[in-house]
Amino acid sequence: VGAGRKTKADDVTxxxxxxxxxxxxxxxxxxxxxxxxxxxxxxxxxxxxxxxxSVGRQVIVxxxxxxxxxxxxxxxxxxxxxxxxxxxxxxxxGGAEGLAPELVALGQxxxxxxxxxxxxxxxxxxxxxxxxxxxxxxxxxxxxTGRNESDSVTDRPPGAKARSVLEALQAAQGSMPVRELLAQxxxxxxxxxxxxxxxxxxxxxxxMPAEMDIRAGSPVEPSFSLTAEQRQAVENLSGRIDRxxxxxxxxxxxxxxxxxxxxxxxxxxxxxxxxxxxxxxxxIMLTTQLLQRxxxxxPRVAVSHSGxxxxxxxxxxxxxxxxxxxxxVGTRSAVFAPCPDLGLIIVDEExxxxxxxxxxxxxxxxxxxxxxxxxxxxxxxxxxxTPSLETWHRSQRDPSVGTIxxxxxxxxxxxxxVHVVDMRDECLEKGENVVLSRVLIRLLSESLDRNEQAxxxxxxxxxxxxxxxxxxxxxxxxxxxxxxxxxxSASGTSLCHYCRTRMxxxxxxxxxxxxxxxxxxxxxxQKVEELLRGRFPKARxxxxxxDTMKHRDQYxxxxxxxxxxxxxxxxxxxxxxxxxxxxxxxxxxxxxAEATGLAADFRAHERLFQLVTQTAGRAGRADTPGRxxxxxxxxxxxxxxxxxxxxxxxxxxxxxGLREGIGWPPVRQLAxxxxxxxxxxxxxxxxxxxxxxxxxxxxxxxxxAVEILGPQPCVLSRLRGRYRYDLLLRASQAAIxxxxxxxxxxxxxxRCKGGSIMLDVDPVxxx
DNA sequence: AGCACGCCGACT
DNA sequence: GTCGGCGTGCTC
Numbered sequence: 001v002g003a004g005r006k007t008k009a010d011d012v013t014x015x016x017x018x019x020x021x022x023x024x025x026x027x028x029x030x031x032x033x034x035x036x037x038x039x040x041x042x043x044x045x046x047x048x049x050x051x052x053x054s055v056g057r058q059v060i061v062x063x064x065x066x067x068x069x070x071x072x073x074x075x076x077x078x079x080x081x082x083x084x085x086x087x088x089x090x091x092x093x094g095g096a097e098g099l100a101p102e103l104v105a106l107g108q109x110x111x112x113x114x115x116x117x118x119x120x121x122x123x124x125x126x127x128x129x130x131x132x133x134x135x136x137x138x139x140x141x142x143x144x145t146g147r148n149e150s151d152s153v154t155d156r157p158p159g160a161k162a163r164s165v166l167e168a169l170q171a172a173q174g175s176m177p178v179r180e181l182l183a184q185x186x187x188x189x190x191x192x193x194x195x196x197x198x199x200x201x202x203x204x205x206x207x208m209p210a211e212m213d214i215r216a217g218s219p220v221e222p223s224f225s226l227t228a229e230q231r232q233a234v235e236n237l238s239g240r241i242d243r244x245x246x247x248x249x250x251x252x253x254x255x256x257x258x259x260x261x262x263x264x265x266x267x268x269x270x271x272x273x274x275x276x277x278x279x280x281x282x283x284i285m286l287t288t289q290l291l292q293r294x295x296x297x298x299p300r301v302a303v304s305h306s307g308x309x310x311x312x313x314x315x316x317x318x319x320x321x322x323x324x325x326x327x328x329v330g331t332r333s334a335v336f337a338p339c340p341d342l343g344l345i346i347v348d349e350e351x352x353x354x355x356x357x358x359x360x361x362x363x364x365x366x367x368x369x370x371x372x373x374x375x376x377x378x379x380x381x382x383x384x385x386t387p388s389l390e391t392w393h394r395s396q397r398d399p400s401v402g403t404i405x406x407x408x409x410x411x412x413x414x415x416x417x418v419h420v421v422d423m424r425d426e427c428l429e430k431g432e433n434v435v436l437s438r439v440l441i442r443l444l445s446e447s448l449d450r451n452e453q454a455x456x457x458x459x460x461x462x463x464x465x466x467x468x469x470x471x472x473x474x475x476x477x478x479x480x481x482x483x484x485x486x487x488x489s490a491s492g493t494s495l496c497h498y499c500r501t502r503m504x505x506x507x508x509x510x511x512x513x514x515x516x517x518x519x520x521x522x523x524x525x526q527k528v529e530e531l532l533r534g535r536f537p538k539a540r541x542x543x544x545x546x547d548t549m550k551h552r553d554q555y556x557x558x559x560x561x562x563x564x565x566x567x568x569x570x571x572x573x574x575x576x577x578x579x580x581x582x583x584x585x586x587x588x589x590x591x592x593a594e595a596t597g598l599a600a601d602f603r604a605h606e607r608l609f610q611l612v613t614q615t616a617g618r619a620g621r622a623d624t625p626g627r628x629x630x631x632x633x634x635x636x637x638x639x640x641x642x643x644x645x646x647x648x649x650x651x652x653x654x655x656x657g658l659r660e661g662i663g664w665p666p667v668r669q670l671a672x673x674x675x676x677x678x679x680x681x682x683x684x685x686x687x688x689x690x691x692x693x694x695x696x697x698x699x700x701x702x703x704x705a706v707e708i709l710g711p712q713p714c715v716l717s718r719l720r721g722r723y724r725y726d727l728l729l730r731a732s733q734a735a736i737x738x739x740x741x742x743x744x745x746x747x748x749x750x751r752c753k754g755g756s757i758m759l760d761v762d763p764v765x766x767x
Numbered sequence: 768a769g770c771a772c773g774c775c776g777a778c779t
Numbered sequence: 780g781t782c783g784g785c786g787t788g789c790t791c
Contacts, residue, residue, distance in 0.1 A: 031791085036768045041791040064770060064790045087791060753786075 416626030471516030677755030
């Protein structure tokens, strides 16, 4: 390698050529660029950057023949000998903090498990605002210059207003923000201008970290005395925290068994040692009651939610990194909070599907938390009343996974009684489609008569789910997706719940040769609301679904009204099934248990069990005995039978048996590849040729145990105008799947020309 | 992702 | 005989 081989292209790229035989020793940075590549690249670190470049920092590096500058993350630094192909990294980028090396290592583990690109993965772990060094807002400050009035004899002495400004500044040690000064002295900006002109004061811009809204004023809740079960749980966890011992602990407790109290005591133990804790929740909006309890009982709690501005997010991040905020509560991204001495991670409602990230990197928060806790040697609490079968399965066969069961409801509350109503009988007797059974109406009416509250769950939004023509037997469906349009609000529009296409609902069949009047079936929340308002005109009702609850504040206001007994009935989707605790609710009705999508995938029965159990848990808190009605077309489903006996363990072992028999997770591991293209023929061919390539790969070596299922059209075979095919890879061990995925990435097989491709390891949905 | 190289048809 | 279509492959 030498000057003789130097080409024109190399002049353009500015490569650092080293003459033949000449080596240079220096720092070499391994960089994961945030572009579409599955590997890292090495760069020489220029001397002037040597002491600023560290693992986790963002840098600008030249890529490609033209040396196009792209950002990337430094993932390793070594001292070594440059060779002639090594280019220098161009510059630093982003905030000075970068990602802590601990988080870079976590990112590498995530990237390996999920087959996501390392650069993209690391990028997702730090908030955009921190990467771009935002979150510092410029505040104008007024400062006394120190010159007094005698300097300019010609000026008149300052008036009363000006004097008050000067006095306020004296009192504030000579400087304060302009806004504050104006507000405090009740003067206009002209007073400031005059004093500036006289040279008494000056205005300077300062970069300040933006202020966070600190959640305040929540009532201080008394500390409950722990039950024997809870105390034992807390002692167990405290011991592990002190010993810096990794352990995943399933905290399995029915609703009302006091899991939150265990969280609080465990966090208090962490805080006493001056360390930090992360509490992950599925969705902030649906967690207000938990948040109120946490923030009223613990100091310095920071809450990360989607409503935060970019700069607030950056401030939160910095305060977490500085250890100022010791408890970080948040959804998915909070699992990456840069706490310097993390002592505990809690995943509340660990079974929630919303913990799975839907974009690359498609990680599951429970598993990311598991990896992080293992790296830091700290305990991980997985809290649930209905654990995911993944977690349950692990707790059963892995002795290092602890299980703490809270068997008793705190006040020894009785479990609610559950009635299952077979809607087929109901419809037969009535001779028509019935939405609300007589039992449901009767029990609801009894509750209202006794001045108690009720919740009615309908896990589908809208008014009607099937709008069709009886003449030519066609269904009103989305032009871009192969799903039916959902009619919203009795008169108005129909919309697609997948691509949000919206159109006026036609009254007659759009097929010109037919022209029959359209009919609609399949009730949603709007229909249920209409029926209940007609039946109980005096009851104060509110519908709670994503159509009525556009904002966090709206939701909070409804929850407050319901808690204050200014509402009698909540009608809603699973939004009302989770995490709410209202002592006066004595009746819960589930209008259509199958609305969880029984045909959708292998987790359907698990979701049904969870929904019924969680919803039933809303009924009969305090001293009001609860009653629950579950309406269904399939009353004999095991999931329902076990749910109405509140028997999780039997359900789990039965369902695990089934999954084992047909080889689904958690007994086996899955990876899903989805190809999509505007033309069906193209995507079918791409999926088939990918399948052939994968087959040759698994035929050859250590992947013998991997099975391929498919390719086949997805359940949702067309979405947003694109045809979709999928391919499932199935293995008995995660490690085998992981190395196969790595091979696919290395060989760059995951491509769909003209279309796009998606890899999803441990998919939560197979739609 | 972007950018270059390469192998096909349309035009000077 | 050259210009430019985009399909394919690579980026320290």
